[in-house]
Amino acid sequence: MGYIIDGLREAFHLIVSLDPDVMEITALSLVVSLTATCVATAIALPVGTAVKFTDFPGKKVLINLIQTLYSLPTVIVGLLVFLLITRHGSLGFTGLLFTPQAMILAQTILILPIMTGLTISALSGVDETIRDTIVSLGATRLQFLTSIVREARFAIFAAVAVGFGRAISEVGAAILVGGNIAHRTRVLTTAISLNTSQWEIGTSIALGILLLAIALVVNTGVSLFQQR
Amino acid sequence: MIEIEHVSKNFGKKIVLKDVNATVRAGEIFAIIGPSGSGKSTLLRMINLLETPDGGHITLDGTDIRAGPGLTLDIRRKMAMVFQKPAAFDENVYDNIAIGLRMRHVPETEIKKKISDVLEVIGLSGYEKQRAKTLSGGEMQRVALARAMATDPAVLLMDEPTANLDPVATGAIEELVLRINREFGQTVVISTHDMLQGQRLAHRIGVLMNGIFSQVGTPREVFALPKNKDVARFVGIENIFSGRIARISGGVAEIESDGTVINAVTPLPAGTSVCACIKPEDITLHLVDGSQTSARNVLDGRVARMTAFGSVTRLVVECGIPFSVLITWKSAEEMGIAEGKPVKISFKASAVHVVEDTEVRRP
Structure with missing residues (x-):
């Protein structure tokens, strides 16, 4: 048990002293996952809206597929992106391998399905009378869509938070395409993985606490927004 | 518009x-x-x-x-x-x-x-x-x-x-x-x-x-x-009786419905299948030994059911055919109305609204 106490003590020290390495890793985690979440939102919101409000053959199958991909394993996404951007891959020329950009790409792909799917659910959750009211008030197509999205904003925001949570907590893709290179691509999850295997328990616990703290801040933010 | x-x-x-x-x-x-x-x-x-x-x-x-x-x-x-x-x-x-x-x-x-x-x-x-x-x-x-x-x-x-x-x-x-x-x-x-x-x-x-x-x-x-x-049923006219105009005498039609005769005013000719619609509030209730009435329709019956209906009491009076009648609580008390009690009901011929029955049961 002593090693846990020691680890906690060291973790406390690392956090309170704003250890530069720990802070750098945390910052990169936030930058990568926030960017991935923004990119995914920019895609998921219009795509989800389009899927929800257009009729086309195979719509049900597509929604089913999107929902299946909610549980897309992170290492599979990592592997796919790795194969794409490796020196011999079709995007090899971009030189993205082992860069934060590669991690952003992988995390974006990882969270796109769940964010698109939850956007569709959020829009479906808008009361039918409200939908009728918007049309009845004489909305143009664009006014209709923006009004519905506005009405579903809390649920959509929750979808964004879920996406961010999945992005910042994943380790498989980040380690495969980022490589966990110190001061370049090391993020909270990959650092915890490495430090734990090297018996750097204190650092791992410190990083773990920070990861949980981020999750806590995001969740609290979402609840506050929804209760507003 | x-x-x-x-x-x-x-x-x-x-x-x-x-x-x-x-x-x-x-x-x-x-x-x-x-x-x-x-x-x-x-x-x-x-x-x-x-x-x-x-x-x-x-x-x-x-x-x-x-x-x-x-x-x-x-x-x-x-x-x-x-x-x-x-x-x-x-x-x-x-x-x-x-x-x-x-x-x-x-x-x-x-x-x-x-x-x-x-x-x-x-x-x-x-x-x-x-x-x-x-x-x-x-x-x-x-x-x-x-x-x-x-x-x-x-x-x-x-x-x-x-x-x-x-x-x-x-x-x-x-x-x-x-x-x-x-x-x-x-x-x-x-x-x-x-x-x-x-x-x-x-x-x-x-x-x-x-x-x-x-x-x-x-x-x-x-x-x-x-x-x-x-329409009559939907607008709440409770007494609707299907029947046939048996004869017209003195401008008043005699409508036969399940053996009971209802006198009504209608331009429809004898032999027409009709429905006689009578609003409960147009029907007056009398005790059997009670007063005379000038109403064209006077029927003997018996109180079959009593139910509270807002501020009044709703009676079903069985006269061969069942009539819904409304009276105030006070009147019901004063007249000693109870289920099973023999009573008379009366209503004017002009209170009967007659419509042609379009869905006649064919033998």
Whole structure:
């Protein structure tokens, strides 16, 4: 048990002293996952809206597929992106391998399905009378869509938070395409993985606490927004 | 103002509207009444272009509302609709009412003035900042009405706006509908399954049954002179007896119904299959040894059932055929009315409304 106490003590020290390495890793985690979440939102919101409000053959199958991909394993996404951007891959020329950009790409792909799917659910959750009211008030197509999205904003925001949570907590893709290179691509999850295997328990616990703290801040933010 | 011509609508195999014809005049309150599932909402939704008719036309001020896709928005913006379920946008009251005006790009200063005016009308002044979702159902429905009114619609459509409200909130909405009609000359088409509401609000009523308007007329016409058995039953005439005019003597028809003879005034000839409709309030109850009556119809019977019915007592008097009769609690007490007691009932021949029975049981 002593090693846990020691680890906690060291973790406390690392956090309170704003250890530069720990802070750098945390910052990169936030930058990568926030960017991935923004990119995914920019895609998921219009795509989800389009899927929800257009009729086309195979719509049900597509929604089913999107929902299946909610549980897309992170290492599979990592592997796919790795194969794409490796020196011999079709995007090899971009030189993205082992860069934060590669991690952003992988995390974006990882969270796109769940964010698109939850956007569709959020829009479906808008009361039918409200939908009728918007049309009845004489909305143009664009006014209709923006009004519905506005009405579903809390649920959509929750979808964004879920996406961010999945992005910042994943380790498989980040380690495969980022490589966990110190001061370049090391993020909270990959650092915890490495430090734990090297018996750097204190650092791992410190990083773990920070990861949980981020999750806590995001969740609290979402609840506050929804209760507003 | 609105012409509805030969409108029909099916949902799959289910025929909802067969051949609906009606005219709504400018400045009137037109009530569509009918039982649940009779297509009232569907008809309103078709007027508001939320539903497409399978056949027929609807015109608004002479323009076919389906004249072309380019017109849809223009036509729709001339109307406003309040729906059955009270629903509010997840915004404050001000933004809830502003939404239709913002869609029309009305300047914000004008919106502000409009909203303060309509809030005054609906009695929710000072509620601007309140989140609409925290309002009661009745208040939410008033906000919905304000939202609709704010756009200055030529026609206000209301789809059973009080069906989900308690009696007090219902009263408030009814009061508002009457007021905006009277003060602003607002044309209103309102659907309701509550025939009394139709009677309270409407200048004219259309009774929608079996896919058509069975009757269109003033509340008085519809309630006093229902055109057929279904309308009579729907408007709450409890005593409806099928029979045949056996003979006419001295301008009075003798209608035979299951062995009982009812005297009535009708222009229909002898031999016609008819329904005799008698309102419970037109029937007088007497004790067997009681006073004489000048009424043409006097029948002996026995009290079969007594039930409380609001402020009065509703009796079923078995006279060969069962009559519903209303008397006050006090009278019932004074007369010592009890189940099984022999009584007489009387009603005038002119109190019997006779309609031709179109669905005669053929042997």
